[in-house]
Amino acid sequence: MKIAVTGATGQLGKLVINGLLEKGDGVEIIAVVRDPKKALLLAERGAEIRVAAYGDPAALQSAFAGVDKVLLISSSEVGKRIEQHKNVIDAAKAAGVKHIVYTSAPRAATTALILAPEHKATEENIQRSGLRYTILRNNWYTENYKKQLESAKSTGVIVAAAGKGHVASATRADFAAGAVAVLLGSGHDGRIYELGGDHAWDYNELAATIGEIIGKAVSYKPVTADALRGILKETGVSEGAAGFVVTLDTNIADGALAEVTGDLSKLIGRPTTSLRQGLIDAIA
Numbered sequence: 395m396k397i398a399v400t401g402a403t404g405q406l407g408k409l410v411i412n413g414l415l416e417k418g419d420g421v422e423i424i425a426v427v428r429d430p431k432k433a434l435l436l437a438e439r440g441a442e443i444r445v446a447a448y449g450d451p452a453a454l455q456s457a458f459a460g461v462d463k464v465l466l467i468s469s470s471e472v473g474k475r476i477e478q479h480k481n482v483i484d485a486a487k488a489a490g491v492k493h494i495v496y497t498s499a500p501r502a503a504t505t506a507l508i509l510a511p512e513h514k515a516t517e518e519n520i521q522r523s524g525l526r527y528t529i530l531r532n533n534w535y536t537e538n539y540k541k542q543l544e545s546a547k548s549t550g551v552i553v554a555a556a557g558k559g560h561v562a563s564a565t566r567a568d569f570a571a572g573a574v575a576v577l578l579g580s581g582h583d584g585r586i587y588e589l590g591g592d593h594a595w596d597y598n599e600l601a602a603t604i605g606e607i608i609g610k611a612v613s614y615k616p617v618t619a620d621a622l623r624g625i626l627k628e629t630g631v632s633e634g635a636a637g638f639v640v641t642l643d644t645n646i647a648d649g650a651l652a653e654v655t656g657d658l659s660k661l662i663g664r665p666t667t668s669l670r671q672g673l674i675d676a677i678a
């Protein structure tokens with residue numbers, strides 16, 4: 395069997411390739427990358443490197459030649475993703491790929507989450523393609539909170555407009571292990587998994603956990619959306635970026651990332667990594 399992974403030089407992609415190389419006995423692993431210079435280590439470890447950017451349909455189709463399964467890791471180019479992902483889906487179909495797996499967002503089809511529309515459209519394009527598919531709706535990466543940990547070292551506070559919202563985050567390594575289990579396993583056709591941590595934490599818990607890790611009292615300072623917008627503007631954040639952060643916090647306050655399903659720990663056969671351990675690993 396041949397499995398291709400897009401976004402293979404990204405942080406999640408590398409973990410998935412390493413997991414496939416470790417566990418995929420007799421499976422050929424293809425890393426689809428846009429910059430082969432970044433893929434030297436992956437090649438050394440045994441992955442075949444094929445070069446294709448998401449904007450290049452012909453290169454994508456060549457990259458998928460002879461491939462049975464594709465993991466489409468969602469692009470990091472927000473705003474361009476519907477078209478980029480459609481290129482991957484169409485190329486996979488044209489190349490005769492049998493099964494596509496996609497990294498999406500929590501409850502992508504129905505949520506108000508600001509990032510969801512591109513994921514929703516991609517899920518629909520996959521479903522329309524006629525390919526066999528599995529959707530991995532990944533919750534937040536615990537690593538996203540490394541920045542808050544670093545700034546809490548000097549400020550002692552975490553300022554957010556996330557209210558009493560909870561986040562069922564897990565680490566990239568957990569999500570990568572979930573993708574590996576789906577790619578190497580069976581029985582996942584047509585399944586949509588809501589993947590996240592076994593525990594949903596709130597920002598008081600985040601602050602306390604960060605405080606324990608850095609050895610200093612840290613508290614959560616909840617602010618309104620308008621107040622946060624003002625604070626971000628004062629620190630030089632552009633209007634657009636501030637609007638994005640504020641909406642995301644509001645989504646969290648409204649519970650968009652709070653769901654705990656247990657799907658990820660079931661897939662990987664172990665509990666997900668705790669917030670504390672995930673943050674410790676992120677700064678190691």
Ligand SMILES: NC(=O)c1ccc[n+]([C@@H]2O[C@H](COP(=O)([O-])OP(=O)(O)OC[C@H]3O[C@@H](n4cnc5c(N)ncnc54)[C@H](OP(=O)(O)O)[C@@H]3O)[C@@H](O)[C@H]2O)c1
Pocket residue numbers: 400401402403404405406407427428429432446447448449467468469470471478497532533534535538566
């Ligand atoms: N759940 C979450 O909390 C969360 C947070 C952030 C992002 N995400 C999503 O999850 C994805 C994977 O996360 P990550 O941490 O691995 O992100 P990442 O490290 O930024 O990796 C993104 C990957 O996409 C590739 N890429 C971007 N534009 C491309 C293009 N035009 N053509 C081909 N490849 C392209 C990048 O290639 P290069 O290596 O050449 O740059 C990189 O390999 C992200 O792209 C984003 O969609 C989720």
